[in-house]
Amino acid sequence: MTVKMINLTIDGKKIGVPEGTTLLEAAKLEKVKIPTLCYHDDLCIAGNCRVCVVEVEGWRVLPAACATPAMEGMVVYTNSPLVRRARRDILALLVSEHSTQCTTCYRSTNCELQELAAEYNIDNEIYINLIKDKHFTIDRTSWAIEKDETKCIRCQRCVRTCAELQKVNALDVIHKGANMKIATFFDTVMSEVVCTNCGQCINRCPTGALTERRYIDEIWDALGDPEKHVIVQTAPAVRVALGEVLGFEPGVRVTGKMAAALKHLGFDSVLDTDFAADLTIMEEGHELLDRLKRKLVDKEDVSLPLMTSCSPGWIKFIEHMYPDHLGHLSTCKSPQQMFGAIAKTYYAERKGLDPKNIVNVSVMPCSAKKYEANRIEMNDSGFQDVDLVCTTRELGHMIRQSGVDFKEIPEAKFDPFMGDSTGAAVIFGATGGVMEAALRTAYEVVTGREVPFDGLNITPVRGMDGIREAKVKLENVLPEWSFLEGVELRVAIAHGLTNATQIMDDVAIGNSPYHFIEIMACPGGCIGGGGQPIPTNAEIRRKRAEAIYTEDEKMVIRKSHQNPEVIQLYKEFLGKPLGEKSHHLLHTKYVRRERV
Amino acid sequence: MAKRKLKRVDLIFSQDCSCKDILTAALKKSREEIIQELIDSGLKGRGGAGFPTGLKWKMAAAEKGNRKYVICNADEGEPGTFKDREILDRVALKVLGGMALCAYVIDAREGYIYLRYEYRFLIPKLEKMIETFHKWMDEFDLDFRVKLFIGGGAYVCGEETSLIESMEGKRGEPRNKPPYPTNQGYLGKPTVVNNVETLVYTMMIMRIGAEEFKAMGIEGSSGSKLFSVSGDTHKAGIYEIEMGMTLEDFVKEFGDGDTKAVQVGGASGFCVPRKRFKETTIGFQGGLKGFSLPTGGSMMIFNSSRSMYNVLHNYLEFFEEESCGQCTPCRVGCQQLLKGIEAIKRGEKSHRYLNDLMRLSETMKLTAKCGLGQSVANSFASIVENFREEMIY
Ligand SMILES: Cc1cc2nc3c(=O)[nH]c(=O)nc-3n(C[C@H](O)[C@H](O)[C@H](O)COP(=O)(O)O)c2cc1C
Ligand code: SF4
Numbered sequence: 008m009t010v011k012m013i014n015l016t017i018d019g020k021k022i023g024v025p026e027g028t029t030l031l032e033a034a035k036l037e038k039v040k041i042p043t044l045c046y047h048d049d050l051c052i053a054g055n056c057r058v059c060v061v062e063v064e065g066w067r068v069l070p071a072a073c074a075t076p077a078m079e080g081m082v083v084y085t086n087s088p089l090v091r092r093a094r095r096d097i098l099a100l101l102v103s104e105h106s107t108q109c110t111t112c113y114r115s116t117n118c119e120l121q122e123l124a125a126e127y128n129i130d131n132e133i134y135i136n137l138i139k140d141k142h143f144t145i146d147r148t149s150w151a152i153e154k155d156e157t158k159c160i161r162c163q164r165c166v167r168t169c170a171e172l173q174k175v176n177a178l179d180v181i182h183k184g185a186n187m188k189i190a191t192f193f194d195t196v197m198s199e200v201v202c203t204n205c206g207q208c209i210n211r212c213p214t215g216a217l218t219e220r221r222y223i224d225e226i227w228d229a230l231g232d233p234e235k236h237v238i239v240q241t242a243p244a245v246r247v248a249l250g251e252v253l254g255f256e257p258g259v260r261v262t263g264k265m266a267a268a269l270k271h272l273g274f275d276s277v278l279d280t281d282f283a284a285d286l287t288i289m290e291e292g293h294e295l296l297d298r299l300k301r302k303l304v305d306k307e308d309v310s311l312p313l314m315t316s317c318s319p320g321w322i323k324f325i326e327h328m329y330p331d332h333l334g335h336l337s338t339c340k341s342p343q344q345m346f347g348a349i350a351k352t353y354y355a356e357r358k359g360l361d362p363k364n365i366v367n368v369s370v371m372p373c374s375a376k377k378y379e380a381n382r383i384e385m386n387d388s389g390f391q392d393v394d395l396v397c398t399t400r401e402l403g404h405m406i407r408q409s410g411v412d413f414k415e416i417p418e419a420k421f422d423p424f425m426g427d428s429t430g431a432a433v434i435f436g437a438t439g440g441v442m443e444a445a446l447r448t449a450y451e452v453v454t455g456r457e458v459p460f461d462g463l464n465i466t467p468v469r470g471m472d473g474i475r476e477a478k479v480k481l482e483n484v485l486p487e488w489s490f491l492e493g494v495e496l497r498v499a500i501a502h503g504l505t506n507a508t509q510i511m512d513d514v515a516i517g518n519s520p521y522h523f524i525e526i527m528a529c530p531g532g533c534i535g536g537g538g539q540p541i542p543t544n545a546e547i548r549r550k551r552a553e554a555i556y557t558e559d560e561k562m563v564i565r566k567s568h569q570n571p572e573v574i575q576l577y578k579e580f581l582g583k584p585l586g587e588k589s590h591h592l593l594h595t596k597y598v599r600r601e602r603v
Numbered sequence: 604m605a606k607r608k609l610k611r612v613d614l615i616f617s618q619d620c621s622c623k624d625i626l627t628a629a630l631k632k633s634r635e636e637i638i639q640e641l642i643d644s645g646l647k648g649r650g651g652a653g654f655p656t657g658l659k660w661k662m663a664a665a666e667k668g669n670r671k672y673v674i675c676n677a678d679e680g681e682p683g684t685f686k687d688r689e690i691l692d693r694v695a696l697k698v699l700g701g702m703a704l705c706a707y708v709i710d711a712r713e714g715y716i717y718l719r720y721e722y723r724f725l726i727p728k729l730e731k732m733i734e735t736f737h738k739w740m741d742e743f744d745l746d747f748r749v750k751l752f753i754g755g756g757a758y759v760c761g762e763e764t765s766l767i768e769s770m771e772g773k774r775g776e777p778r779n780k781p782p783y784p785t786n787q788g789y790l791g792k793p794t795v796v797n798n799v800e801t802l803v804y805t806m807m808i809m810r811i812g813a814e815e816f817k818a819m820g821i822e823g824s825s826g827s828k829l830f831s832v833s834g835d836t837h838k839a840g841i842y843e844i845e846m847g848m849t850l851e852d853f854v855k856e857f858g859d860g861d862t863k864a865v866q867v868g869g870a871s872g873f874c875v876p877r878k879r880f881k882e883t884t885i886g887f888q889g890g891l892k893g894f895s896l897p898t899g900g901s902m903m904i905f906n907s908s909r910s911m912y913n914v915l916h917n918y919l920e921f922f923e924e925e926s927c928g929q930c931t932p933c934r935v936g937c938q939q940l941l942k943g944i945e946a947i948k949r950g951e952k953s954h955r956y957l958n959d960l961m962r963l964s965e966t967m968k969l970t971a972k973c974g975l976g977q978s979v980a981n982s983f984a985s986i987v988e989n990f991r992e993e994m995i996y
Pocket of ligand 1: 650654761762
């Protein structure tokens with residue numbers, strides 16, 4: 008099908024664009040930047056901030072460039088006196104309704120309103136300050152997410168994120184006119200609503216209205232306390248994104264620098280969540296095989312497909328939305344929590360530390376991990392397994408505060424024990440990674456051979472399509488797995504909770520053709536997590552994912568079951584996967600929750 | 604300058620013809636003939652925007668597919684207007700007839716009357732009328748059914764895209780245009796939204812013919828229109844009057860002898876001071892130096908005892924509350940205009956701040972997403988310009 012071309016003039020230049028192109032896109036093709044606020048690459052068009060207005064010859068009004076398609080013969084001015092004046096007025100209006108406490112704002116220097124206000128010289132208070140008379144609140148009830156109404160510009164990016172990408176609808180618009188604002192159902196506090204803590208709204212908030220609850224001060228306090236042994240673990244997706252907040256382009260791997268910086272910050276042990284990711288694969292892979300056996304051999308009524316449980320946003324989502332189907336979830340804790348439980352037991356023992364003096368800090372690409380660490384179930388070590396969770400962004404702040412020159416710092420390695428990992432663990436950070444890692448191990452356990460994919464790269468499960476599926480035939484299996492001979496293992500992957508519902512709706516009616524399903528709450532998986540650097544878009548997420556797969560290829564060991572430290576852990580402490588100790592420390596239960 | 608003597612007309616409420624007969628005759632014509640007749644008549648929408656009705660139907664008719672909708676906009680939220688209520692109360696079958704014409708022309712099977720929440724008392728009556736109407740449809744072999752939809756009660760829901768959003772069960776927020784409803788309306792399908800009064804006039808044009816309709820009124824504003832007269836007058840009420848009268852004639856007829864200004868078109872309309880009565884002709888903008896008639900044809904008369912500051916303050920309070928709040932210029936702009944005139948009145952801001960506010964209102968007119976925010980400047984600028992002293996002292 009040939010696309011119809013539309014001819015128009017932008018700022019004096021005649022151009023042709025495919026039909027359906029918006030004026031914003033057309034200008035971008037011409038390298039003209041039109042400012043925007045409510046626009047976001049990942050979301051549908053709202054056209055409500057009106058900052059992107061342009062002048063069109065013969066039009067009575069200035070249309071919003073984001074929402075107006077190019078039309079034949081249009082003559083557009085993106086920077087006429089009328090346009091500039093209107094934009095400046097609109098920005099001044101937004102500022103008048105905004106708490107302009109930039110000096111005390113977490114998002115300062117990474118705020119779209121601040122940037123535009125500076126660009127358009129909103130350098131004095133033209134209009135009356137409206138904030139003073141409004142009874143705005145700052146909601147700090149959630150473990151994970153802070154919502155500050157005084158900084159909201161009502162662009163509804165969060166509302167669209169929560170509805171379109173996540174189908175959670177925890178945030179919506181309430182009231183009208185001067186009282187219109189973004190709120191939860193009945194304006195209930197954030198800790199009491201269906202919010203999954205995924206933080207996707209934070210990633211798309213142009214200002215400081217939605218931020219993660221910060222634990223930076225508590226972490227510094229722990230580091231400064233000589234009584235405490237402070238352990239830090241870092242999730243796979245952090246190392247491919249941290250660079251973005253410290254002066255690198257998206258997609259640059261900073262693993263070694265990060266380890267070095269963490270040591271500089273004063274952590275007593277700089278360890279790796281990746282170690283626990285390998286451990287997760289051991290447990291979860293065997294759980295899958297165990298369920299298959301119980302189903303096929305023992306004819307038990309076990310829940311299949313098995314669904315992954317690494318993503319705490321997904322866990323809270325399924326607990327709210329599909330409480331009758333929690334049996335499908337793997338009982339495995341997430342790598343963060345496995346790490347926490349092992350660190351305060353086995354690691355403490357090995358190192359001769361009193362677990363009560365251990366402070367487990369984790370650096371996560373995620374805001375939901377903050378909530379997860381505080382779930383009441385998560386204290387199997389006898390203490391809260393993970394004490395403090397900070398995001399990639401918070402770590403960026405801490406590194407800047409420490410004065411380290413991140414660009415120049417020489418690379419370092421993670422500390423031994425619980426610092427070793429495999430390529431299978433690192434790919435946990437991208438959508439499809441847990442599946443790939445699990446297949447690499449499960450296939451080999453069953454057949455004694457490597458997965459039949461070139462260079463161990465199971466490409467069908469990779470990529471950014473919202474839902475993907477793959478099949479692996481099990482042939483010539485080892486004798487003890489003979490019941491799996493000829494079975495075609497069917498797997499699926501979804502990322503973003505809207506995609507998850509598509510898969511889950513089939514599971515709920517018992518109509519799912521799969522054996523094993525990986526679900527990540529965030530678009531792109533953890534690399535697109537709610538704790539990752541802002542901004543985000545498909546291109547940035549693609550680059551981070553690429554970096555993850557490069558990191559995998561560079562690893563010597565690329566299969567979880569070959570992680571020497573994990574092997575040692577089983578030998579010395581846990582016994583075997585799904586064993587009694589594992590059961591106690593590494594597995595968990597889920598909670599039925601209400602929908603509102 | 605074209606103008607007409609003030610002349611009362613009796614089309615809308617006239618009972619001298621049967622709707623069924625009008626429909627019988629009209630439905631014998633081809634779709635194209637009906638569209639052409641409406642275009643020739645010069646009929647423009649009576650709901651506010653003044654879009655040529657024939658053209659609107661033509662656009663919807665040109666859309667492919669057989670799921671299309673006709674919506675009668677009976678949200679009538681403009682303060683001081685109640686003409687649509689009156690029409691539905693007295694001549695609902697004419698409205699339904701207009702919907703049937705439209706359905707026939709654009710090939711729609713379903714229609715809705717979006718009824719203002721406060722008009723629920725009309726439901727039993729309307730349901731009875733709809734029942735009768737459906738029998739006619741069967742007799743005409745026209746596959747068309749009409750349902751009632753009760754509005755949510757917000758003024759902005761009268762705006763056609765917001766109305767559609769609210770019918771779809773969403774928050775009543777206006778959409779971006781384009782696409783227009785004739786292209787993508789209710790449930791994404793081509794939809795004609797017409798005001799109650801507009802639909803009646805389509806029937807009347809079928810009865811009297813385009814020629815006779817066009818003989819009334821003036822260039823660009825043909826026919827007659829219902830006016831809701833209120834304020835300082837002894838003759839408050841609804842009047843059908845030929846288009847094109849001057850305000851001078853109007854005030855002579857309806858004023859109390861002490862008229863200082865007339866607000867033409869309600870809160871979203873213009874304030875015309877006495878010195879402009881002579882030169883102001885009432886009709887749609889364009890072609891003539893007159894004022895548009897946003898929504899309802901409300902004519903509010905103020906005598907010299909009125910404080911125009913209070914008048915403006917009331918309007919701004921109305922807008923500040925009724926803005927849907929989604930777009931910046933309208934949500935924040937309305938608050939600033941209101942707070943601004945209060946601050947000037949209290950002496951906290953200098954009178955020069957009025958100039959900033961005038962500029963702001965101009966920005967709102969240019970950049971607000973829908974007609975509500977765009978039209979705040981109408982009353983604001985016309986009142987401030989003409990009664991500046993009253994704003995300050
Ligand atoms: C804020 C706002 C409120 C409106 N309210 C009404 C209304 O109550 N009734 C109405 O018919 N049109 C109303 N309109 C105009 C509609 O958007 C639309 O133009 C009209 O229904 C089209 O019908 P017409 O062509 O027959 O006039 C309103 C417009 C705006 C911007
Ligand atoms: S102009 Fe006002 S009513 Fe219209 S969309 Fe904007 S905020 Fe809503």
